[in-house]
Amino acid sequence: MPQLTLFADPTSKSLGLSPKKSPTSSRSTHTQSPSSVSKRKAAFTKKGDEPNLWELHHIQEDMAVLGKRPRGASSPDGNDEEMKGQPDRGAKRHEPEGGGVAGSKDIKEHKNAYEIKGKIANREDAARVDADPPLNQLVRLMENGWKEAEKGESVVYWMRMEDMRVEDNTALYRASERAQELGLPLVALYVLSPGDYKIHDRSARKIDFMLRNLKSLKTKFHELNIPLHIVSYPRRLAIPRKLIDEVLPSLGANHIFLNIEYEVDELNRDIATVKLGREKGVDVRCFHDRLVVPPGRIKSQVGKPMSVFSPWQRTWARLLEKEPQLLNMSPLPKANEVTIRQNEKFARLFEDQVPDSLEGFECKDSETMAEVWPEGTERAKELLDLFLHTKARKSQIPLTSPLTPGAESSSKDSRVQAYQTGRNLVDGDNSSRLSPYLVSGVISARMVLNEAKKLGKGGKLESGRDTGLGMWVQEVSWRDFYNHVMATWPRVSMGRPFLEKFADVQWEVNEEHLQAWKDGKTGFPIVDAAMRACNQRGWMENRVRMVSASFLVKSLMLDWRLGEKYFMECFIDGDLAANNGGWQWTASTGTDPQPYFRIFNTLTQSEKCDPNGDYIRYWVPELRNLKGKAIHDPSHHMPSNEFKKLGYPAPIVDHKKSRERALFRYKNVGEKEP
Ligand SMILES: Cc1cc2nc3c(=O)[nH]c(=O)nc-3n(C[C@H](O)[C@H](O)[C@H](O)COP(=O)(O)OP(=O)(O)OC[C@H]3O[C@@H](n4cnc5c(N)ncnc54)[C@H](O)[C@@H]3O)c2cc1C
Structure with missing residues (x-):
């Protein structure tokens, strides 16, 4: 969810909020x-x-x-x-700016409205941040004023929530290289920051996944005699100071390496860390690593950032052809000398424990999550291998391990080769299901694309709509695209619509409808199945993310930011850039939007993405005995007394009327229909 600019001036004691006010x-x-x-x-x-x-x-x-x-x-x-x-x-x-929700007088009575109203930046603040995006500030800082630091006693790699792997990790490798040059041990550092997790709506599942991955990383690091030092600060704003004033001195470290996170708050934290580091003689090095093509690289012919996906994507593909080294992967870090385990300063770090859970983020379904989303880079590679070389399985609709044996090998009909049609189906594991791993950096986008490249004609990276493989590569590039959007127009991560002309669309304030959507009780089976999958699996297929998001925004006319927040709170793959991009696309407010007059027909979508109704039957057990068209639209295909016996809700809105309402509200921004 939306982010805030803090740490703007780490040298001042002020919060650095809105300096002009x-x-x-x-x-x-x-x-x-x-x-x-x-x-x-x-x-x-x-x-x-x-x-x-x-x-x-x-x-x-x-x-x-x-x-x-x-x-x-x-x-x-x-x-x-x-x-x-x-x-x-x-x-x-x-009261913040915005449409019906934000401006509503009876806001206190409506919990749903209250949940997001404080997270929407005003137009001017957002414009100010856009005018000089924090990524540009960090890059300028890195280019100027850098000084060689004293050698110290160790080199530190600061691992983040988004680069949780040892393989192909730019900052980790560069830290290792530096440690070798200086003849110093390498220390891996992880900062737990519950304050950040809370403010950024991290789900308990995502935190649980992070902790599980940390445990497996600890083992990997220890195999290389690299200690994983874990610290925790509830006060997120104090992190740069704590790090520079306390943690690094305790490790005798004057060199710290990190991969850049492109969200506003994280960038501002890193800017603060670099500045404080310079004051104290610490060399803070920041690297692009998350994406295949770093934000800012792709520009139009006249040198402007591009906001429409298709031309941006073609440029992305051409760039990879021209500069294949962008896909080069970093080597593994070198092991420390075993003597580090006897060193007075560092030996104790090998005792650092990864907590089982964090207060406020207890994951109630941790065991199920561990089965459905097993942690670790090795598992992610196995999942990728299955996607590239085996057929989709209907047995993967339920909550089950993706590694269950029995997937049939096929080079012609593998999930990736069938992706052109498979990507729109929800009746099996048609897509890769790698998003939690890519979001947390358990596997890198370079790693997956290098494997995809091996299947391309002549060993080339296919990218385009002609083949399943090319289409999947294109899909992976959406991830780069939305990060590029967030870094270039940080306003999108501050609760603002990319298209300001839609800022005042009038939203409904309806707690019952919002709750019905969250609970999967709207009376629209595909939406309900998707939302129940979201609640139980912590993940949904792309098609049903679009369907349920469109239903919230265009059919219920509820503010898209409520849905954005809820997805973040549930998903194991919650990611600000992709989630915000998906919601803004659906709400027709984004960079490359669905035009507002194109409104998903929930029923048609249902018939297309779940043709036999197997997905609905599994996730909505009240409907498990229905066949034919009734599975998609039971209230209109069953006698009313039979329908009542199902114990399933009647549709909470009329599709035709809600469509007209949405068209009116988007066409006449700021107005409600007479
Ligand atoms: C409303 C909405 C919310 C979304 N929220 C998230 C989110 O919080 N986190 C998230 O990772 N994705 C999000 N997406 C994008 C997409 O739905 C998921 O990435 C995809 O469903 C994950 O399944 P998969 O790994 O099987 O994808 P595949 O189809 O196998 O694609 C491979 C990878 O490409 C990337 N990718 C594919 N589509 C997109 C996309 N549209 N935008 C960005 N990256 C993409 C993902 O990293 C994905 O794992 C959202 C989409 C919508 C419409």
């Missing part, structure tokens, strides 16, 4: 005195000069993580900088 920033370094509080109150309530709710919301989120400390009390570690400059919480509530 006086209430938050100009008073930020003062401690709380009664007079300053009342002055600030006055400033906040002054019309037209209020900190926006998006900022307040995030500060409140941070406060919630910190616990409810009484005003004026010191923090346990004496580091009070985050407390200062905080807007008075007793101040008047601020």
Whole structure:
């Protein structure tokens, strides 16, 4: 979900929020005195000069993580900088910009509206961030002012939530190289940051997957005599300072290597880390690693960033032909000397434990998740191998291990070769199901494309709509595309529509409808099956993500950001760039949008993606005995007394009427139908 720009100025003690607005920033370094509080109150309530709710919301989120400390009390570690400059919480509530939801007067009665209202940046703040995206700032910083650091006693690789592998890991390899040059041991560092996970709506499943992968990585690192040092900070804003002032000195490290994360908050954290590092003589090196083609590389002929997928994708494919080295994979890191295990400073790090769970992110279905989504790069490679070389299986509709034996080998009808049709079907494991692994970096996009390349004619990377293989490669490039969009127009990750002209579309505020959608009880079987799969599997096929998203936005006319948040909270593969891209595409507000007048017909979609109804029958057991058309639309294909016996809800909206409503609201932005 939307992100916030913090750490803007790590050298200042202020929060660095909205520097051009006086209430938050100009008073930020003062401690709380009664007079300053009342002055600030006055400033906040002054019309037209209020900190926006998006900022307040995030500060409140941070406060919630910190616990409810009484005003004026010191923090346990004496580091009070985050407390200062905080807007008075007793101040008047601020209503953000936006359509019907945001502007609604009875907002408190509607939990669904409240859930997102604080996460929408105002137009001006978003435009300001877009004007000089944090990635550009970080790149400029890396290009200028770099100084050689003193040797120190170790080199650190800072692993992130998105690069959880040892193979083909740019920063890890470069850190290892540096450690070898300097004759120093390499230490892997992982920072657990529950504050970040909470604010960014990370699901318990994703955190559980992260911890499972960390455990398997710890074993891999230890095989190389590399300790995996694990620290945890509930106060996400304190991370750069903690790292530079405490963690690195404790390891005697003046060199730290990391792969760049392209989300606004993460970029700002890294900018802060680089700046603080420079103050303290620490060399912080940042690398592109997540994508095949780094954001910013692909431009139009006149040098502008491209926002439409098809031409962008053709350029992406041409670039890979011209620069095949973009697919080169980094070698494995070198092992440390075994003597590190006796070293006074580093030996204890081998004892660091990966927790089984994190408070607030307890995963209730951890065992099922471990079976359906087994952790580790080796498993991800096996899944890729199955996708590339075996046929799809209907037995993979239920919650089961993807590695269950029995997949039939085929070079002609393998899942990837059949992908042109398979990608739109949900009645088996037609797609790769690699998204959780790609999102967490358990396997890299380069690794999967290199395997795909081996199957291409003449060993070339196919990319295009003519073959299943080419189409799948194209699909993988969507991942690069949405990251490129997020890095170029960070506004999209701040709750803003890419197309501002749709910012004021009027949304419904309807808690019952939202809940019915979440629970899979809308009376539309394909939507309900998809949502129940989402709730139980933590994952959905692309086609039904589109169908259920379209249903929320265009049929229920509920704000797309509510759906975006819910998917993040459920998915094991929740990813800001892809999720936001998918939702904005569906809501017709995105870079490369579905035109607003093209509205999915839920019933037709159902018949196409689940032709025999097997998917619906599994996920919606109330309908398991239905056959023919009734499985897709039971209320209209059964006598009403028979339908009632099913215990399945009647449709909560009329498709035709809701379609007309959506067309009106998009055509007449800001208005509701008379
Ligand atoms: C509303 C909506 C929300 C989405 N949320 C997410 C999300 O949180 N995380 C996520 O990884 N994907 C998301 N997607 C994209 C897509 O649905 C999933 O990546 C895909 O379904 C994962 O299944 P797979 O691994 O079998 O994909 P395959 O079809 O095998 O594709 C291979 C890989 O390509 C990438 N990919 C494919 N399609 C897309 C796409 N449209 N956008 C970005 N990357 C893509 C993924 O990394 C995927 O694993 C969303 C799509 C929509 C419409």
